[in-house]
Amino acid sequence: MAHLDHFSQPDSSERSVAVKNFTSDFSEFITNSPSSYHASQECARLLSDAGFTRQDEHEQWLGHQRGYVLRSGAILAWRIPNKILSDVGFRIVGSHTDSPSFKVKPNPDAVNYGFSQVNVEVYGGPLLNSWLNRDLGLAGQIVTIDGEVHLVKTPSIMTIPQLAPHLDRSVNSSLELSAQCDYHPIWAIGERSVFDFVCEQASLDPERVAGMDLFAYDVVAPAVYGGAGSDFFVSGRQDNLSSVFASLEAFLASDDSECEDIQVMVAFDHEEVGSTTFTGASGPFLEAMLRRLHSNISQGENQGEEGFQRMLANSSCISADAGHSINPNKPEKHDPEHRPVLGAGPLLKINANQRYATEAEGTALWLRSCDMAGVASQEFVSNNDVPCGTTIGPLTTQRLGIITVDVGVPLLSMHSIREISCPSDLFDLSLVLEGYFRGA
Known part of the structure; x- marks a missing residue:
């Protein structure tokens, strides 16, 4: 998986090559992931190739410093710092492997x-x-x-x-x-x-x-075209393999990080049907794995239930799921002052009714991560007459009680068999998530 040392402020030619390599890797990832079960297996393969050790959750926890658990269509990976401080927490990026x-x-x-x-x-x-x-x-x-x-x-x-x-003479006027x-x-x-x-x-x-x-x-392969040749990335299952791949790439790229928190990448299944399964975000998967990680590293002030709750208080989560770019043919469907567009960076997703978990503290965390990566961000807030969907963010914060922020890349034709994103947005999302993993 090709990645750029982006924190050194690369020139435009280096960035262009990095975006191209990232897009090629993402295309291969999507092709190899026609179902949630294939996606989790592909993540496991890439983690194993990078030296992470699989932990069988049916067996005694072995205390791998760099490991992962594969559960059907879901996967969770972690990296434990060399030194555990009293204020250690979890830095979590969550996504989901399934698509409509x-x-x-x-x-x-x-x-x-x-x-x-x-x-x-x-x-x-x-x-x-x-x-x-x-x-x-x-x-x-x-x-x-x-x-x-x-x-x-x-x-x-x-x-x-x-x-x-x-x-059916009415097919082009009213399709039912x-x-x-x-x-x-x-x-x-x-x-x-x-x-x-x-x-x-x-x-x-x-x-x-x-x-x-x-x-x-x-079965049609992903395609890249538009503008000078790379404005659009067109493929199925970008909701939400775009976030799965970006978070995995960021997780692997931050291997040399001196972050003092435990880094966690989790990709759930069944988000598209409510998440109430043993591999879904409403289930116990994430909390159970965090507890097992805690039991393995707990010492001093971090021991016992009190220690686990202190770790949660020091924790945060970025919930990464695709969002909506403005459709130039239907601009009235967006809020007039919040019209994100392909190519202008990843989205911060906000909703007053907490369909997205973002609040001001999570916004600050996201913007620090953007600043560390040198990436611009856009805001998505739905039109008041067009209620938004939801994602794993509110489910995660409801279950764990930690600061959570909802983000993602802008898409056109979301939930279509062929969704449209911009390669630079996909790449930039990975950069921001890497900044988060590195301690922003």
């Missing part, structure tokens, strides 16, 4: 009017019409009756055909589609089992399969 999609139902096979189809249900809140007429594969995990987990990724095998305008009837992919002519096909691809006996978590994904 279609999930295969337990009985996946259907035959209708000479076509074999795949039974799916909507996962999260995708921009549904963007999934029509696309080359789709299936990716995720299959678990056999003995509990073995197998990652699966097929090439393009299915598509969701749209009715031609000759058969049924999630049950119209979003029903075809995958073969005649009667064939997609379940058997996927098992064959994974070299599994269908009779041994206990369950599966398979999702549709766009």
Whole structure:
């Protein structure tokens, strides 16, 4: 993974090369991460390559100074400083690995009017019409009756055909589609089992399969174009692999940091469907791992429950999730005084009703990190008539009671099968997160 020693104030040519290398690495990361399970495994691979040791959470905690825990579609990594001071805390960057999609139902096979189809249900809140007429594969995990987990990724095998305008004269004026009837992919002519096909691809006996978590994904590779050639990065799953990759890159790049806090990178699963799972931000995953880290390093004033609570009081979290760039075709959907745009830097996300966790103390933390990295920041506040979504920030602060700030890169076409970002924003987010990890 290429990274720039950006704190030395590089010239424009050095920065251009660093952005290009970062974008290339991000493209490879997205391609290798068609599902949340693949994304967490890809993070684990990169962490292992960098010398981090996997801790099996089922086993006794071994006290690795640089380690990680992999739990299904979620992952948490840490780095413990050489010397533990009395005011040590956790510096946490959180993100999520899942993206809106279609999930295969337990009985996946259907035959209708000479076509074999795949039974799916909507996962999260995708921009549904963007999934029509696309080359789709299936990716995720299959678990056999003995509990073995197998990652699966097929090439393009299915598509969701749209009715031609000759058969629906209103299609270009008012598109109304049924999630049950119209979003029903075809995958073969005649009667064939997609379940058997996927098992064959994974070299599994269908009779041994206990369950599966398979999702549709766009097989088209990411693309970079626009302006002089690199204004736009276009790909699926940028919400929220953009933050997963940026936080991982920042975490690895700060390995030589003299930060006195415990650095933690966590990527949850299931944010798009509410986070209330054993790998989600509303679950105990993060708190449980922090407690195990605490028990391993506790000494003096940091011992026991009182010591853990003191550590939390010294802790903070940056919740990194994609945000909204202004769409030049619909500027009225944004607040007139808060109109972030692609290419002008990462976003600080603010909401009076705490749909984002940002408050003034978190803002100061974010701006210190931006200043250390030499990066400009933008503010996103929603139009009062267009309520914003939410993310893991409020869930994290609710569970741990620590200062949390919500940030991310601006996107166009969020939740579309192809989302649009700017390479320089992606790179700059990583720089700011590195500044945070280094102690800003």
